[in-house]
Amino acid sequence: MTDKKKELGRLLMEDFPKNPDGVQQEMHSGMAQYLIMMDDICRCTACGKRFRADQIEHNDHRRMCHCPECCTYATVILSRYRFSGTIIEGEQHYVVFLSSPDTDYLYVSCFDCTVYFAQHSDTPIYDFLETQRYIFTENQAFRYGHDHYY
Numbered sequence: 001m002t003d004k005k006k007e008l009g010r011l012l013m014e015d016f017p018k019n020p021d022g023v024q025q026e027m028h029s030g031m032a033q034y035l036i037m038m039d040d041i042c043r044c045t046a047c048g049k050r051f052r053a054d055q056i057e058h059n060d061h062r063r064m065c066h067c068p069e070c071c072t073y074a075t076v077i078l079s080r081y082r083f084s085g086t087i088i089e090g091e092q093h094y095v096v097f098l099s100s101p102d103t104d105y106l107y108v109s110c111f112d113c114t115v116y117f118a119q120h121s122d123t124p125i126y127d128f129l130e131t132q133r134y135i136f137t138e139n140q141a142f143r144y145g146h147d148h149y150y
């Protein structure tokens with residue numbers, strides 16, 4: 001890569017557009033959802049509501065059932081079968097495509113999304129890590145990010 005191309009790539013990355021509002025919420029809703037049961041209270045990760053555990057169809061650990069509040073089909077997690085410390089439950093990869101109204105450039109962001117559960121909590125932690133960025137112009141492509149991500 002020439003110095004001129006490197007400089008152009010650097011300038012383009014500085015102007016990389018911000019993700020529009022709601023993108024992270026959309027990624028969250030695309031991830032696996034859970035009904036986390038602690039004692040007699042159940043919490044749905046899709047709608048965030050808590051309700052009595054006897055309101056769901058069954059209470060079998062790792063089986064799927066519907067949230068009585070939002071009807072999302074989710075995996076039941078019984079806290080008594082859980083773990084000590086923090087575990088990684090699932091990962092998902094997302095690609096966000098953005099175009100600019102001012103140019104014909106295509107901007108691409110790649111995200112690695114992970115959901116964690118911590119002991120004694122019915123609220124999972126969602127981690128959204130941007131791993132790669134690409135810019136496609138009329139005749140060139142630029143990439144920024146770690147080499148070991150896919």
Ligand SMILES: [Zn+2]
Nearest residue numbers: 044047067070
């Ligand atoms: Zn729900």
